[in-house]
Amino acid sequence: MSFSGGWYPVALSNQLEPATSAGTRLFDREICIWRDSDGGVHAWEDRCPHRGMRLSFGFVRGDRIACLYHGWQYDMQGRCRFIPAHPQLDVPSTIRVATYPCIDRLGMVWMCSDLKMEMPLDLPIDRRDIAPVRSLYVDCAPIATMQALSARSECTVLAGGALISIHAGPQNMIAGFQPFGKGKTALHIVFLGSPEQYPGNARRSAAVWAEELRHDLEREPVPDTAPAGSYEAAPWRS
Amino acid sequence: MAKLTLYDYELDDQCYKVRLFLGALGCLYDKVAVDVHPGSEHRSARYLRLNPLGALPILTEADLTIYGAEAILTYLALKYDTARVWLPEKPETFGRIMQWLAFSGSILSAASIARAHALFEIEADETKVYRKARLAFRLMEDHMTKQQFDDTFWFIGNTATIVDIALFPNIALSRDFGVDHDEYPALRRWMAHVRGIPGFITMPGIPAYH
Numbered sequence: 001m002s003f004s005g006g007w008y009p010v011a012l013s014n015q016l017e018p019a020t021s022a023g024t025r026l027f028d029r030e031i032c033i034w035r036d037s038d039g040g041v042h043a044w045e046d047r048c049p050h051r052g053m054r055l056s057f058g059f060v061r062g063d064r065i066a067c068l069y070h071g072w073q074y075d076m077q078g079r080c081r082f083i084p085a086h087p088q089l090d091v092p093s094t095i096r097v098a099t100y101p102c103i104d105r106l107g108m109v110w111m112c113s114d115l116k117m118e119m120p121l122d123l124p125i126d127r128r129d130i131a132p133v134r135s136l137y138v139d140c141a142p143i144a145t146m147q148a149l150s151a152r153s154e155c156t157v158l159a160g161g162a163l164i165s166i167h168a169g170p171q172n173m174i175a176g177f178q179p180f181g182k183g184k185t186a187l188h189i190v191f192l193g194s195p196e197q198y199p200g201n202a203r204r205s206a207a208v209w210a211e212e213l214r215h216d217l218e219r220e221p222v223p224d225t226a227p228a229g230s231y232e233a234a235p236w237r238s
Numbered sequence: 239m240a241k242l243t244l245y246d247y248e249l250d251d252q253c254y255k256v257r258l259f260l261g262a263l264g265c266l267y268d269k270v271a272v273d274v275h276p277g278s279e280h281r282s283a284r285y286l287r288l289n290p291l292g293a294l295p296i297l298t299e300a301d302l303t304i305y306g307a308e309a310i311l312t313y314l315a316l317k318y319d320t321a322r323v324w325l326p327e328k329p330e331t332f333g334r335i336m337q338w339l340a341f342s343g344s345i346l347s348a349a350s351i352a353r354a355h356a357l358f359e360i361e362a363d364e365t366k367v368y369r370k371a372r373l374a375f376r377l378m379e380d381h382m383t384k385q386q387f388d389d390t391f392w393f394i395g396n397t398a399t400i401v402d403i404a405l406f407p408n409i410a411l412s413r414d415f416g417v418d419h420d421e422y423p424a425l426r427r428w429m430a431h432v433r434g435i436p437g438f439i440t441m442p443g444i445p446a447y448h
Contacts, residue, residue, distance in 0.1 A: 015423035020430065023420045057413075068445065134383045137421040186421075200387035207383055 003027070003142070007101075007121045008162055009108035009176030009188045010043065014132045016109055021065060023056035026113055028181035032056035033102070033109055036063045036076060043102035043111035044078060049095055106163075107132050107190045108176045124158050125174065131191040131198035133173065133206045138187065140217045142179035145187075148217055168209055171202070187213075242267035245288065245296040247274040249357070251350050251407040253295040254441045255307040256314075259403045261439040263318050275358045308339045311400040324400050334394050338401040342408075346374045349408035349415075356415035368415070375409055375422060382424035391431040398435055406432045411443050 010024045011033055021034035023046055030046035032055040040063075046054045048067040057068040064073045064081065072095075073082040080095035101112040103121055107130030110121055138145060149155045149164055156165040164187070166173040176188035189210055191198040198206075244260070246253045246269050260267055272294060273279040281292045288296045289305040296305045297313070304313055315325035325335060348370035354360040355367065381393065393401045409425055410432075412418075419426055432438070433446060440446050 011423065015427065017427065017430075020426075022423070022426060023418055025420065135423050200389070204384050204387045207380075207387070211380055 003161070003179055005112075005114040005117055006119065006160070006162070007110050007112050008178050009106075009110050010178055010186075011109040012132045012135050012188050012190070013041075013104050013107050013109055015135060016041065019060040019062075021056050021058060021060055023054060024178075024186075025181045025184075026111065027179055030054065030056075031100070031111065032058075032065075033111070034060050034065050036060060038063065040076065041102050041104055041109050042076060043100040043109070045098040045100075047097070048072060049080070049097060055097065106130060106174065106176070108188045110176075123163065125163070125192065127192055129192075129194040129197075131193055131195045131203060133189040133191060133203050134210055136175075136187045136189060136210045136214055137180070138185050138214050138217050139183060140185055141183050142177075142185045145185040145217055146177065168206075171198075171206065173206060241299070243270060243298045244268070245270045245272050245280075245285070245294055245298075247272050247280070247294050249442060250274060250294055251353060251411055252293075252307040254407045254444075255404055256295045256297065256310050257441070258406070258439060259311050259314055259324075259400065261437040262324075262398075262403065262435050263314060264437055265314070265318055306343070308343050308404055311404055312339070315400050323397055324403075326395070326399070331395055331399075335399055335401050338393060339404055341374070341377075342401075342404040345370060345377075346405065346408055349374060349412060352415040352417075353408075353411060368417075371408075371412070371415075372417060375412065375417070375425070378405060378409065379422045379425050382428050386424060386427075391428060393428075398432070402428075402432055402435075407441075407444070414443055 008026055010026060010031060011022065016022060016033060016035045018035050018039055019037045021032060024031050024033055032044045032046035034042050044055060046056050048055050048069065050067065050072050051069055053067055053069040055065060055067055058066050063076050066073045071084040072080055074097055075081050078097040078099040079093060080091045083089055083091055098115055100115060103110050105121060105123060106125065106127065146161060150157055154167045158165055162177055164175040164177055166175055172192050174190055174192055178186035178188065180186045189206065242265060244256055244267050246257065272285065274294065279285060280294050286292055288303050291305065293305065295307055295310060296303065297310045304310055312325065319325065326332065348367045351362050352367045352371045355362040355364060390396050392398050393405065406429065410429055
């Protein structure tokens with residue numbers, strides 16, 4: 001058993017503004033996520049084919065992202081369209097970046113961990129009214145984090161492990177589960193409801209709750225069955 | 239008016255704090271380039287007379303000599319920002335500004351040490367300073383996460399203060415010592431706003447756009 005290939009959340013939608021890029025990781029693979037000027041989201045391998053620079057360091061202009069090093073520009077399909085040092089060049093179509101399926105859902109940016117997989121994102125919850133709380137980065141292995149969360153009475157694992165339903169007090173929160181890498185997990189926490197329903201002070205309390213959760217998770221001993229840094233033996237994905 | 243002189247090292251994050259603020263204030267000043275690396279000129283007798291701690295930045299104006307980024311930011315705000323935007327006098331605001339300036343001068347200085355260690359081979363307990371620097375960034379991220387719920391883009395209140403200037407360079411330059419911005423979405427948004435401050439200037443490692 002292991003984490004299967006599939007869809008995972010990699011950011012909160014509101015933290016990736018139009019015309020910006022950010023770096024992240026999924027199973028320790030470096031990923032560039034970026035949002036074009038029209039609001040579309042993209043998840044790519046985080047490497048410019050030219051010199052291997054991380055594309056997430058680059059900048060978005062309209063429907064293209066450009067590398068910080070030499071300004072090579074890539075279109076939304078990952079194909080290089082312009083090389084500033086050779087402005088007249090008709091760029092060969094073979095110069096392209098590997099792109100992952102990527103979509104906005106439940107107030108989170110989701111990507112498919114498999115480049116070739118064509119399975120649709122199928123979530124047990126589908127809502128448009130979402131009040132984002134925060135992304136929480138925890139220095140705790142994905143397996144150990146999942147086991148610790150599963151053992152908590154206020155948490156219910158959904159969607160094969162990609163979502164955790166949290167009942168902390170009277171409020172219903174959902175956390176997207178991102179197996180970031182060895183020893184690190186990200187939780188993307190939202191309220192199921194409109195920002196009017198969950199105004200600033202409610203989200204502030206939830207953010208404080210999340211800080212305390214992080215504190216607990218980083219303190220909890222790693223169970224023997226889940227060696228730190230291992231992606232193997234994930235019972236919730238059987 | 240007596241001339242402002244900044245004793246400066248282009249690659250130094252503390253000096254950049256002062257250059258950034260002078261840019262935001264639109265102050266004209268003379269810049270004296272000090273050969274910190276590899277020359278260690280800041281530890282020479284000439285510079286120890288200006289700052290016995292043997293560190294930059296140092297600012298002089300007429301008979302005044304003042305050193306340390308946070309102290310210089312405070313001095314410049316009181317002297318040249320007559321509207322009191324960058325350093326408001328309201329006790330609650332002022333107190334919190336002092337709190338974050340102390341943060342900048344204490345735990346966050348681990349980030350400066352980690353960077354100097356990575357770039358200039360300055361001796362440091364690598365494990366310790368990296369852990370401390372990451373903790374400082376996490377505390378900043380937690381704070382800015384909560385600021386967003388109050389619909390503010392800045393560390394304190396609804397406008398940029400000297401705290402935003404003092405805290406920006408260390409996280410903006412963290413990739414110099416191998417700490418990515420992946421884990422700091424709230425700081426990424428805040429940094430984009432700092433880049434938009436009129437008079438913003440760049441330095442090696444901090445491009446204008448993002």
